[in-house]
Each structure stands twice: as structure tokens, then as C-alpha cells.
Amino acid sequence: MAQTGTIGDKVFRTILVITAAIILLIMVTMVFIMVWNALPTIKSFGLSFLIGREWKPADSIFGALPFIYGTIVSSVLALIIAVPISLGIAVFLVEQAPKKIATPVGFMVELLAAIPSVVYGLWGIFVLAPFVRDYLGVFLEKYFGWLPFFQGRLTGIGMLTGGIILALMITPIITAVVRDILEVVPTQQREAALALGATKWETTQIVLGNAASGIAGAVILGLGRALGETMAITMVIGNSPQISASLFEPAYTIASVLAANFADATDEFYLSALIEMGLVLFLVTFVVNAFAKLLVARVGKRMHA
């Protein structure tokens, strides 16, 4: 940046540099503090912390695998549900809906993203869990019960409900990002397809092809959100550290176990174990988000090349 001579501009610039530096400082101290505080378990358990299946804080046995499993499976389940729905909404908003409908619906999608997590959680307990227990679960057991995913006791609280709640929460963000990406696909691409005798569906495929890496980015952004989501899923997933193929069974996520147990973690080892899990979650979401941003940015660049 060019230096201007005046003192005012120098002060202004210094203030901006400081504000920007703060964010970096926060990141670095966060990682440092987490690593520092997790050192006791990192040292004494090493890799077995990540692959251990037992979680008995009272006996100082800390295996994080059930939590890692619960986090990943609930998030992937959320993606499986949310991605097709989000794509459908976004394509409808950009390619099909008249402006009169697209604007309010788009606005509503954005509002959904603003609902506090705990409200989703309450809704999950009082509406979604009974619905899963009495209808959806029964249906899945009846017709897909031959799959290991849909066997076992059906309480309404468990992995399936957790995944659905997460799906609801990430649908708005995936929809909004995909919509923005579809909007920057040049009109000339649509016209090129139409001029060759493409149907609406075939034209949409061309548009999606143009936006492919951006859509991948949006999906991964949603994944990042799902991995780190805490309150709502804590309220419906059952909070039991087990690894079960059945989606009806309760499970536990990293974020949930941190939120639920931090107050009780009095001894150094227990606290260290929780912080190490926090570190794992932090690193995973950091990498996932960085990757997503990269993909989204690439589309923007290509469109304006």
C-alpha cells in the first residue's frame, strides 16, 4: 500500500492493521492454548486417544472414537438429506420461480439460518423426535428394516433425529450459497444451451455444470457447520458414547460432549481430554472450511475471467 504523507492517514492505517492483527492473534492463541492444555492426554495416550472406544472419565480412560464417529456420521447423514433439498430450492429460486415468489422465499431461507440453535433443539425434542418415533422410524423399520441402519429400539432420540435436525440447520446456508453461485453463472451459458434446443432441465444441467466446484464448496461449508453444531444436536442425539450401525440408537458428538461435560471436568486429565477433542474438532472444521472457501472462490474467478 502506498504511504500517504499525512499523519491522519498513518493513524488510520495503523488502526486498521491492528484490527486485522487481532483476528490472527486470536487464532494463534486459541490453537496454542488448546495444544498446551491438551498436552497431558496427548502425552500419555498418544494416538490411542483417537482410536479408543472406551470413555470412562472416572477411571481416567479416554477414547474419543465414539464421539468422532458420532460427529462424522451425524454430519454426513445431514448432508445426505440437506444437499438434494438445498439444490432443489436453489435451482427453483434461480431458474424457475418468478421474481415475485423467488424474493420472499429466498428471504425466508435466509431467516431460517438466523433461528437460534437452541430453538431448533426444542423443536427437535417436541416435534421431530415424536415424529421420528411414531411415524418416520416405524416406516423405515417396516420397509428398510433389513438394513442394519434401521434396526433396534426406536425412542425418537438418537442419530437419525440428530441428523435430521442438522440437515434442517444446514439447508439454509447451502441453499443461500448455491443460489448465489447459480446467479453468477452467465446468462450466455443458458442461452447457448437453449439455442441448441435444450429443454429447461437440460439447460439447468449446463448451469449446474458451470457451478459444480462452487456447489461442492457450498456442500463442504454446510459440512463444516454440521460438524461444529452443538446445542440442537445435544438436545436430540441421546448423548451416549457408543458406536452402533443403527441410526435409531443414541450417539454422541464431540461438540455435544464438550458442551455437556465441561462444568464437571474438574480433574486435570478429564479437562485435558475434553480440550484435546476440542482441538480435533477445531482442526477438522478449519480444514473443511478452508477447502470450501477455496472451491467457492475458484468459481467466482472463472466466471469473471
Next chain:
Amino acid sequence: MESKISISNLNFYYGKEQALHDITLEIPERQVVAFIGPSGCGKSTFLRTLNRMNDTIPIAKADGTVLIDGKDIYAPNTDVVALRRKVGMVFQKSNPFPKSIFENIAYGIRINRMYENKADLEQKVGKALHDAALWDEVKDRLNTSAFGLSGGQQQRLCIARALAVQPEVILMDEPASALDPIATQKIEELIVELKKQYTIVIVTHNMQQAARVSDRTAFFMLGKLVEYNATQKMFTNPDERLTEDYITGRFG
């Protein structure tokens, strides 16, 4: 001479604003007709009424008749998808798909199911590239991205893509306005070559281009058709004073 396209009393509106006023015009088969006129005169809008590309604009509305081979393309039961296959279009800015050169051409053939097997598809792609005078330049890199081509090559690729679905009419919306003189010359030679097989309608800003490539020229101003004549006559002895003023550069 046989008319390929016959337009009568066509009015066109963007919402309340009228963009075309009562246009009546005949486009003969296998000739090149050029539309000229100042910016915003409606020539592009008019071109886009001929394959109903304006349908994508929600507030746009056309009334009047446009007959292609005697069939009204604005009749309610018109199959717009089939119409656009028959009336191809090349745009001002080249717009290849983010696919390989081969797949760009193959796209239209595929979606219209116009091939029997892989060899047939390859043969048709090759023919389109030959017809667009691009084959020699791309034959060794058919599977590379279309974005690797130069601007002029990309535009000829778009022409080849349009030719691949075997249209009868090709609409060109200022196809050379973004190209350098040499690339422009290639496009113009191509247009002259293509009119042996196709009816071509070209919108151009460049009056010399209209004079060089077209058989007939239509001059538009403010949404009205001022004059429509043989190009030769139009550029030497136009009927209308306004046309003469425009062509000689007194305004525009």
C-alpha cells in the same frame, strides 16, 4: 424467391415499453440478411424474436405473426425446443461450455439424440468443425478445454456447435464485434460459405460488414424498420433519406 421467414405486423414490448413497432419483413431462403441501425434500435430484439429467445425475459411480450416455413412460431402449440433446434443462434460474446472442444460440439447432437453410435457422433462433430473452418486448427486437441482457444476460434466453435444440430436458419447477433480484423475476416468468409446451405440473419454494428456479407439489408431506427432493400441498392442508392444519412455517417 421463396421466403424462409415471413414477419408481419410484429410489435414487441418490454413491459409497457414498446421496443418494436409494426415490423413487416420477408427473409428469403439461403440468403444473408443483415440488420443494421444505431444502438438500441431494436435490431437485436428483433433477431431474438425469430427463435423466441426473448421468452426468457418474463415481462417481454410479442404480437403479430412470424412464419417460418409457413408456420406461425408464436402459435400457442409451438414446440419452442424444436423451433430453436431449427433456428440456431450465435451470440455476440462467444459462449462455449466449460467442456472440451469435442463435447461442446457433441452437446447439441446428444441432447437432440441425433446420432446412432460413437462413430456417428464423432463423424458429425468432425463435420461441424469442418463446416465452421475450424477442423485443421483443433483436430489434434479435441479433448482439451474450449477455453484454451483464441477469441476468434471460440466464436467459430460456437458456430460449429450451432451447425452440429443441423439448423435451417442461423441467427447471428454481432458475431464479430469482439474480434480482431483477421478473425472477423474469417467469420465473414465463413458466413458467405454457409449461405449455400443455410438462411442467415446477422445483426451488425459494422456497415462495411453488412455490405460485404449480406444480400439484403434492413435498417432499423427507434424500433421501426426504416428501409429494407437489396444490400447493393441500400449502400449505393437507398430509397430513404434517413438510411442515406446513417450509412454516410451523418449520425449514428
